[in-house]
Amino acid sequence: MDTGLSQTKLRENVFVWTLGGDRIETSYGANCTAVIGRQAVLLVDPLIAPAHARLVENALSAVTPLPVRFVVLTHHHTDHALGAAWFGSRGATVVAHRACQEAMAAEHPALIRSRRRIPGLAELFADAKPCLPSLDFEEGVLTLDLGGCVARVVHPGPGHTAGDSVVHLEEESVTICGDLVSAGYHVNYEDAAIESLETGLAVLRDLQTRSYVPGHGAVGGRHLLDDQLEYHRAAAGARGSDSSRPRHPLHARFPGYLLEEVIGS
Ligand SMILES: [Zn+2]
Numbered sequence: 001m002d003t004g005l006s007q008t009k010l011r012e013n014v015f016v017w018t019l020g021g022d023r024i025e026t027s028y029g030a031n032c033t034a035v036i037g038r039q040a041v042l043l044v045d046p047l048i049a050p051a052h053a054r055l056v057e058n059a060l061s062a063v064t065p066l067p068v069r070f071v072v073l074t075h076h077h078t079d080h081a082l083g084a085a086w087f088g089s090r091g092a093t094v095v096a097h098r099a100c101q102e103a104m105a106a107e108h109p110a111l112i113r114s115r116r117r118i119p120g121l122a123e124l125f126a127d128a129k130p131c132l133p134s135l136d137f138e139e140g141v142l143t144l145d146l147g148g149c150v151a152r153v154v155h156p157g158p159g160h161t162a163g164d165s166v167v168h169l170e171e172e173s174v175t176i177c178g179d180l181v182s183a184g185y186h187v188n189y190e191d192a193a194i195e196s197l198e199t200g201l202a203v204l205r206d207l208q209t210r211s212y213v214p215g216h217g218a219v220g221g222r223h224l225l226d227d228q229l230e231y232h233r234a235a236a237g238a239r240g241s242d243s244s245r246p247r248h249p250l251h252a253r254f255p256g257y258l259l260e261e262v263i264g265s
Contacts, residue, residue, distance in 0.1 A: 015036075042146055047080070074167075076101075181214040
């Protein structure tokens with residue numbers, strides 16, 4: 001079955017799917033990750049709309065008959081979060097940090113309405129619904145047991161957004177980073193706590209996993225954290241540059257990076 005998704009089998013029980021590219025019609029290339037336990041499945045960031053969430057559901061059914069019990073949102077940006085309503089309506093518990101929930105409630109209804117008014121996007125967002133997560137946390141670590149597999153949901157502090165979460169799989173040696181890490185994509189800083197971004201990367205580094213799943217782009221090792229740090233420092237140096245110019249320093253420094261539309265952020 002061709003779902004249009006490209007699949008990375010990261011471990012026997014961990015899969016990453018993406019539609020690639022950097023357009024809204026492909027969820028801006030966001031990554032959705034499935035963690036499969038003996039009794040249940042946890043999904044992280046089920047893309048931008050129910051239609052894309054259903055592609056994930058189809059791809060998942062090819063690798064396990066188990067139901068999705070948990071959906072964890074790494075942050076409120078729609079390319080990661082709006083697909084959650086689909087799995088929520090089918091009985092999954094949607095998990096997000098308190099600040100993520102607040103941003104979803106404040107921003108998503110208007111964003112969905114405005115996208116439905118754009119002819120080219122109306123169909124993709126036709127059945128999109130704001131989703132109110134049913135499980136939230138603020139401090140500390142939330143532990144979710146999938147049967148023979150444990151996922152730890154960690155708030156590394158404000159970073160890409162105020163309500164960031166990352167998912168740590170100790171046994172599998174995998175960290176699912178959300179947009180605290182992007183690989184080959186420019187970074188959207190519009191909701192970022194700029195001064196805390198390096199701290200967030202240090203938290204990820206301390207987890208010392210073999211693999212890191214970025215919010216966008218290919219899975220990699222610890223070098224993804226080094227690359228992201230270099231990007232943040234270059235972006236700090238370039239702040240105030242005219243983002244409409246093709247010779248913006250970030251274009252020159254990171255040629256070929258996708259998602260150029262966020263450079264102005
Ligand atoms: Zn984001």
